[in-house]
Every structure is written in structure tokens, then in C-alpha cells.
Amino acid sequence: MNTNTNFIEKLRSSGLRPTKQRIKICEALFDRNETFHFTINDLAKTIEEKLNEKISLATVYNTVHAFKKKGYLKEISINSDKSYFDTNTSVHHHFFDEDTNELIDCNQENIDSINIKNNITGKKINSVEVLIKVASDYQNQK
Amino acid sequence: MNTNTNFIEKLRSSGLRPTKQRIKICEALFDRNETFHFTINDLAKTIEEKLNEKISLATVYNTVHAFKKKGYLKEISINSDKSYFDTNTSVHHHFFDEDTNELIDCNQENIDSINIKNNITGKKINSVEVLIKVASDYQNQK
DNA sequence: TTCTATATTATAATTATTCTAAACTGTTGA
DNA sequence: TCAACAGTTTAGAATAATTATAATATAGAA
Numbered sequence: 001m002n003t004n005t006n007f008i009e010k011l012r013s014s015g016l017r018p019t020k021q022r023i024k025i026c027e028a029l030f031d032r033n034e035t036f037h038f039t040i041n042d043l044a045k046t047i048e049e050k051l052n053e054k055i056s057l058a059t060v061y062n063t064v065h066a067f068k069k070k071g072y073l074k075e076i077s078i079n080s081d082k083s084y085f086d087t088n089t090s091v092h093h094h095f096f097d098e099d100t101n102e103l104i105d106c107n108q109e110n111i112d113s114i115n116i117k118n119n120i121t122g123k124k125i126n127s128v129e130v131l132i133k134v135a136s137d138y139q140n141q142k
Numbered sequence: 143m144n145t146n147t148n149f150i151e152k153l154r155s156s157g158l159r160p161t162k163q164r165i166k167i168c169e170a171l172f173d174r175n176e177t178f179h180f181t182i183n184d185l186a187k188t189i190e191e192k193l194n195e196k197i198s199l200a201t202v203y204n205t206v207h208a209f210k211k212k213g214y215l216k217e218i219s220i221n222s223d224k225s226y227f228d229t230n231t232s233v234h235h236h237f238f239d240e241d242t243n244e245l246i247d248c249n250q251e252n253i254d255s256i257n258i259k260n261n262i263t264g265k266k267i268n269s270v271e272v273l274i275k276v277a278s279d280y281q282n283q284k
Numbered sequence: 285t286t287c288t289a290t291a292t293t294a295t296a297a298t299t300a301t302t303c304t305a306a307a308c309t310g311t312t313g314a
Numbered sequence: 315t316c317a318a319c320a321g322t323t324t325a326g327a328a329t330a331a332t333t334a335t336a337a338t339a340t341a342g343a344a
Contacts, residue, residue: 080222123276134265198293
């Protein structure tokens with residue numbers, strides 16, 4: 001409940017009404033020790049199975065997008081079948097394990113800093129993402 | 143027609159039957175001076191409007207995937223609403239213009255080489271992709 | 285030419301995501 | 315405390331990209 005008070009504060013201070021659903025989603029996302037990499041479905045399943053709460057999918061989508069807009073989540077672009085999100089919003093990169101479809105953080109220190117010598121004229125760089133696709137050594141990749 | 147002979151050769155030598163449709167798709171993709179960045183819809187539209195040919199969408203999908211598997215196309219991961227492909231299969235990276243939804247090549251020399259200090263144990267790196275999202279300087283990004 | 289494996293096609297099915305419009309709820313202020 | 319209203323949630327419909335299906339057509343070998 002102490003954490004919940006924090007979530008309520010966090011929501012209110014970012015101009016989001018602290019509704020029952022949003023607080024639950026905060027719990028599912030931020031009440032953990034490790035970074036959480038998830039798809040909308042993963043999150044919905046977590047809420048349903050771990051928190052015994054049924055939240056409409058539309059709300060899960062809305063909330064995740066609201067949180068992303070507020071900077072509490074990052075969206076990661078992988079194979080374009082679905083969206084992946086990350087509770088780690090610091091600058092960092094990702095491994096994507098093609099065997100298991102799992103995302104793994106790759107912190108900045110693991111890659112020399114990326115210096116783009118020439119940017120597109122008149123445009124501002126919003127993000128630089130590095131995605132490293134890996135798979136078992138022994139098997140052929142599709 | 144000289145190019146078509148080349149396409150037929152290329153197809154046959156990679157174990158793909160040189161069908162009317164595949165040859166047309168080769169024309170649409172490879173008969174150009176510049177790299178082509180496209181979605182399936184872009185390609186279908188090109189074939190219909192520029193080459194006056196109507197090829198079933200399923201065939202366009204099948205062929206693009208076959209070409210990707212053979213290494214003639216690269217798939218680029220951006221916002222997960224649709225897939226983007228690239229006729230430039232050399233190692234290079236991309237700018238993505240969020241104002242226009244346009245992909246722009248970013249050749250390797252524009253970025254210092256990316257050195258991953260620690261890879262995931264037991265896995266092989268299949269690809270390293272850098273995606274630089276840009277947008278107009280003056281406007282707020284979503 | 286005939287045969288067969290491979291391709292193509294229209295269409296249906298599937299999946300992720302967004303939209304809609306009605307019902308519900310936090311918050312404000314009387 | 316409570317009315318009012320804007321902001322939220324919801325189920326379900328709509329949309330869009332992609333894949334599956336199964337019938338028809340075709341390339342290439344014999």
C-alpha cells in the first residue's frame with residue numbers, strides 16, 4: 001500500500017487520474033526488481049494471473065500508450081508482428097533472442113557510444129536504438 | 143529484356159522458378175538505380191501502377207519472403223504496424239523520419255563501428271541494426 | 285506431350301491494434 | 315456531502331497487416 005501511494009502520486013503528478021486499473025497496471029509493471037520486457041498480451045496475462053484482476057484490453061493499450069508518452073515506458077521495435085515495451089527507460093540497447101523471442105537488455109557500456117557523423121538536414125534525432133539479433137550457434141536461422 | 147534474362151538466371155540459380163510474377167517483382171525491385179525501401183503495399187502499388195500488372199497480394203508476400211530468405215532483401219524493424227524491406231542488403235543502418243514515415247539509408251561510415259563487448263553466452267550474433275528516429279526540430283513528438 | 289511438383293490466386297481466417305459509444309468514476313467546487 | 319462534468323473504462327465492432335486454404339495454373343523434367 002505504500003507503493004500504491006507512490007503510484008497514485010506518480011500518476012496524479014503526471015496528469016493521469018489514478019484509477020483502479022492504472023494502479024494495478026503500475027503494480028504489474030513497476031513492482032519488480034528487474035526490468036520487464038513485455039508485449040500487451042504478456043502484460044494482460046500478468047494482470048490476470050498474478051494480480052487476479054481482469055482489465056479490458058483496450059484499457060491496457062490506452063494505459064501503456066499513456067505511460068509511454070509520459071516517459072515511463074519505452075517501445076522497442078523488433079519483428080513487426082507485435083510491439084514490445086520496456087520498463088527500463090534509460091538509454092540502452094537490446095539483444096533479441098530469435099530462438100525464444102526474448103528481449104535482453106544490453107547496457108550502454110557494452111557498446112561503444114554511437115556517434116552519428118551526419119544527420120539528416122533539418123531533423124532532430126529522437127532516438128538511437130541498437131538491436132542485436134542472436135540465435136543458437138548450431139542451428140540454421142530462417 | 144537483357145535484365146530479364148539476368149533475373150531469370152538469378153531466380154533459377156537460387157532454386158526459385160522464374161515465373162512471370164517473380165520476374166515482374168524483380169523488375170519492380172531491382173531495375174532501379176537507387177535503393178528501394180518499401181512495404182508490401184508500396185511494392186504491390188508499384189507493380190500495378192508502374193508495370194501495369196496485377197499480382198495477387200499473397201504472391202507478393204510469398205515472393206518477398208522468398209527473396210529475403212535468399213538474401214536479396216533485408217527486413218527492417220520499425221514501429222510495429224507494418225514491415226519494411228530494403229533492396230540494399232549490405233551492412234548499413236537507417237534513419238526513420240517520423241514526420242513522413244520514410245526510411246533513409248545510413249551507411250556504415252556514418253557511424254563508428256559497433257563493437258559489442260559481451261555477447262549472450264552460447265548465442266551467435268545474426269545482425270546488428272541501428273535505427274535512428276528523427277523528426278522536425280520544431281514540433282513536439284508524440 | 286504428359287506428368288508432377290511448385291506457384292498463383294481469391295478468399296477466408298487470424299492477429300494485433302484502434303475505434304466507438306455507452307456506462308462509470310475521480311475530482312472539483314457549491 | 316453531493317451534483318456535475320470531464321476523463322476513463324468497457325465490450326464489442328472495425329481495421330489493417332499478414333497468413334492459411336484449397337482450387338487452379340504453370341514450369342520443367344521425362
